[in-house]
Amino acid sequence: IHHITPWLLILKSNRFCLDASHKAGRNVHMHKDCHELPNQRWYMLDGNLVNLQDGKCLDYNLETNNVYMQECHDGRNQKWYFEDDTAYIRTEEDHKCLSMELNGHTDNINVIMTDCADVDFRKF
Template sequence: ITATMNPSIEVLEARLDRIHDSLGRKMEALATSISRIEEAYVQSAETAILSDKKTSCGPKNSVENEDVARQQKQYGSIRIRHGGKGCMDTAFDDRTIYIRDCHWGSNQKWYWDQITRQIRNGQSGKCVEYEYRKTGRNLYMNSCNRDRNQMWKLDHIGRIISVNNDSECINMHKDLKSLYVQKCHGSWNQQFGFFPDATS
């Protein structure tokens, strides 16, 4: 009776083989789908919006890619995309760069020169650089030159990456004010957006 009620080992093995084959086909199909999604993501990331449009700080129109910024050559504000409301700022008589409440003064206007890869201040005309030969690596203003510590690039999530060392990014300190260069990690305090000034 037991033999007639329960399938034999051979039958069970055959069923397991069929299940295994079915799972294998499904896993292959899933891997193909994931690969296609990743390819689509990489393509879309190249033209991804560099700034979050939902902001109470500045104009609603954000630059969608670096080519647009290069063509328009607009000045605008640079701010943290998520979790912060301030804009990149510098005092007229101070080389230090920090985050302050947005007020759209000329010291909060910046131009990203896509030819030289420099970030120029609208008030002083000086460029953003960092102390790559020192500890701390603070951001500050200096006369524009061809040093690589004045050269920056954006990635698809808004990180401002040093051309001098592509493992280092501009980072906002937990005090929500200080800016310095730190190893890239992709958290919200390393994601910036550029918002062009409509009057530039």
């Protein structure tokens, strides 16, 4: 029997939670209100970050760096790892870091992949 324990992914800088949108296109954003609903609950399975809401995987577009939800596959742009010493969530594709987009919004902030730097808005 395989037991899955989902968790919230909370950004250290502002305590926002990684949230998979209910809307079409399934974009991923940082939401200021954390809750226990399935769209904010995640688990790791074979290197994939899977959303509890519908079993889709965190994915990122290599051309735009945008992060979104997609059917799970074995592509390296869907394989993730957490670095304990830095608190980064990185992709195996190019080792970029999961980050909120600095666009002036105060809620539902878009999530992108960026080069890693020692800043709190990239630490979970």
